[in-house]
Amino acid sequence: MPREFQRGHKAKISDLTVGTDLYVGVQITAPGLTFDISCFGLDADERLSDDRYFVFFNQPKSPEESIQLLGPQAGDTESFRITLDRIPPQIHKLSFTATLDGAGQMSQIRPGYLRIVAGGEEVARYAFSGAEFTTERAVMLGDFYLKDVWRFAAVGQGFDGGLDALLKNFGGEVAEEEAPAAPAQPQAGGAAPAFAPPAFGAPSAPAPAPHQPQPAAQGFAAPPGATPPPAPAPAPSVHGAPTIIAPLAPPGGGHVPPPAPAPAPYGQPPQQPYGQGPAPTVPMPPGYGQQPQAPQAPPGYGQPAPPPGYGQQPPFGQVPGQQGYGVPQGAPQGGAGVAAALQQFKETPTGQRWTQQNKKLIRVDLGMGGQPVLARQGSMVLYQGKVDFSYKGAGFAGRIVGGATGQEMQLMRCTGQGQVFLAENATHVHPIELQGDAICVSAENVLAFDESLQYEVRRIEGHGIPGGALFTMQFQGTGTIVVKTHGTPVVLPVTPTTFADCNAVVAWSAAAQVVVSSQVRMRRNAYPGDTGESVNLQFRGAPGNFIVVQPYEV
C-alpha cells in the first residue's frame, strides 16, 4: 500500500520504510518503443564523476553492488536494487532515468510508474503518463538524494536529447553515439556483457543461488550465465501465481492483504544484512530462497507476517484492531497535536486499484485500471477526485432477487478518476482477487466489485430458508470483489461433512456443490415462532474448495 507521489513530491526514505534495502521498479512502455532505464550515481555537484556508478544495461551494478540492475520482473520494465547504507559517501544522488531507444517521443508512453518496494511491500509509487510529456526523448523519473538523510523525489522531468544529452547533463562522456558504454568500463563487451566491475566483481561472482533458475523469473536483462546473479532472484510475483480464491481471511487475522504486486523476494525484514563492505553476497538470507518456491500459495498467505500497510508506520506497527493504541500516545512528548495523535489512522499509501485501509475500510483507485466499480448503494464514505456515482440497476436477475427476498441488491456505479473509500456499518471487508475463477457470494455480503466481473444470480431453494430461497451471486472473470462480513470470518475447507447455516454463510468457491439439508428437531417449542426446523447447507466438492462463514446470522 504505497504512498502516491506526484511530480515534485519529496519524502524521506525513512518515512516510507525503515529498511535500506530497496527495490526500485520502473514501468514505462509505449507501443513499438523500447526504453533504456538507467540509474546515475551522482556526486555532490550532481556530476557523474565516476562512470562506474552509471548503472544501465551494459553495467548492471556499481562496484560495491549498492546499485544493481535486476532486469524486468513483476510487471516492471526495469528494476533496481538499491542498498542505501552501502552507497559510498561520495555518491549524493541516484537519478533514475528512462530514455527512448530509437525513434519516438515521450508523449507516446502509456501510463507508467516508478515504485519503491521494501520488505515485500510497495511503499511509494510515482505514476506518470504520456500526457505529461511532449517531444522529449528522455525523462528523469525520480531521484534518491542525500540531504542529511536519503530522500526520494518524484521528478518527472523530460529531456529533449535522449540518453546522450542526459549523460552530458550529468557531466558524463559519450563514447560513441547511442552506445554510451561508460568509458571506464573497458571490458564492457557488447551484448553479452561480462560485467565485472574492476574492484569487487570477482569476489562477488560465485553464489549462483540454488533457486536461481526459477522458471517464473521473467528473465534478467543479461544472460544469467555470464553474470553473478543479482542476489534477489526475482520471485514470481504474487500476481503471477494462480489465483486461489482462498485468502479471504486468514483465520484470526481477518485482514487480507490485497495481493501486492510487489516482488516477493523482498518479503524479508529489510534489516537483513547483506554483508558489509566487501563481504561476498553469497549467504542469502533464507527468505530469499524460500519465498519463490511456493507460488501455489494463495496470495494472501505468501505475504510476510506483518499486515501490509501497517508495517510502514513504525510507531504503530501493531496488528490493527489489537490491543491499545493508547500506549504510544500516553506520553505527551511522544507527539502532540491533532496530526500526531491521528497519525496512526492516516490513509495508507496508494498504488493498487484496491487497497485495504483497515479491516473495515477499503479504497479503490478508479484511475487505476480505468474501469468502473459497482458498489452497494450508500457504501461510499469518502472520495477524492472526480468521481461520478450513478444508479445501476441490478438487472433482471437482481429484480428477481429483490422480488423474492424483498431485499433488492442496490448498486451504484462509480466512474471517473479518483479514490473512493467504501465501508458499510463497520463490517469487515475482504478484497478477493479473481483471476478467471469463480466464487459464489451471498448477495447481502457483496460490498463492491469491478465491473469487469461477470455475475449471475443463483438461487438455492429449500424449505425453511427465509424468503423461500437463498440468493447468491456468482462472480467470474478477472477482477476484484469485496466481500463484507460481520466479524472475523472462518474459512473452512469443503469436506464430505461440511455444513453451514444458510444465514451465516458468506461465500464459497463456485466449484462446490450446495445441498440443502434440513433437520427436523423434536424440540419444536424452543421459542415461539421457531418451526423447529433448522436448515443447513451442505457443501460438496473436490478438495481445494472452501466456504466462508461469518460469526453473525443475518
Added chain:
Amino acid sequence: MNQPLAGYAPAPVTARMENHGDHMLKVAMQTGNDLFARVGSMVAYEGFVQYEPNPPAVRQIARDWMTGEGAPLMKCTGDGLLYLADYGANVVVINLNGDGISVNATNLLAFDAHLTWGVERVKGLAKFAGQGLWNTKISGQGWVALTSRGKPIVVDCGGGEDETYVDPDALVAWSPNLKVKGKRSFKAQSLIGRGSGEAYQMAFSGQGIVVVQPSEDSTDRLRVRG
C-alpha cells in the same frame, strides 16, 4: 478465576487521557482540571468524581445546540480515574497541543474543560438532516477524545483545489481551517426515484485533515437512550 481477566487490568496512568483497549477511554481526573464528557458516557470511575449535567457554562456556549434540549455534556470534577465509552465505538485520543479540531457532535466523547470550544453550525448544510450539522470546534492546550464506529481513517486534503467529498453520516472530525461546503451529487435521472444512494456529500478543501469512520451509522446512541 481471575486469571483470564487479569490482562484487562488498567495500565498505569501516563497521561491525562488514554485508551483502555480500543473502545474505552481512561481519564486521570484531578481537582482543578475539569472535564466535559457526553452525558451517559461514563461506564466506571474510581476515586471521587462528581458529575454536573447541563452546567451553566455549557448552556451558555451550546445554547443553540439542538434547540429545546439540554446540552448533551456533563462536567466532571474531582480526583480519580474515569472510564468513558460510547456503546463500543472506537475511541481516539488527541492531545491538541495548540491545534484545533472540529468534531461532529455525535462523535465527541470528552474534552478538557479549559479548552476553547464553541458550537458552530456548518455553513451551507442547513438542509441536511439531523445531527451532523452542529459541530463542536475545540482548540487550545489539552486533550480531546473522539468516538468512531470502527477504526477511523484520516485523509489529508492535500491543499490546493482538489476537494475531498465525505458522506456526512461517516464524517467524524476535520481541521477547522478547511473550507466546507455541501455538494449534491445526484443527477437528473436520479431525481426520478433512483438515486445512487449517495445524494449529498460534504466537500472539503484546503490544508488539513478529515477523519472518517467506516460506518454510516451516525445514530447518537447516547442521546437515543436519553
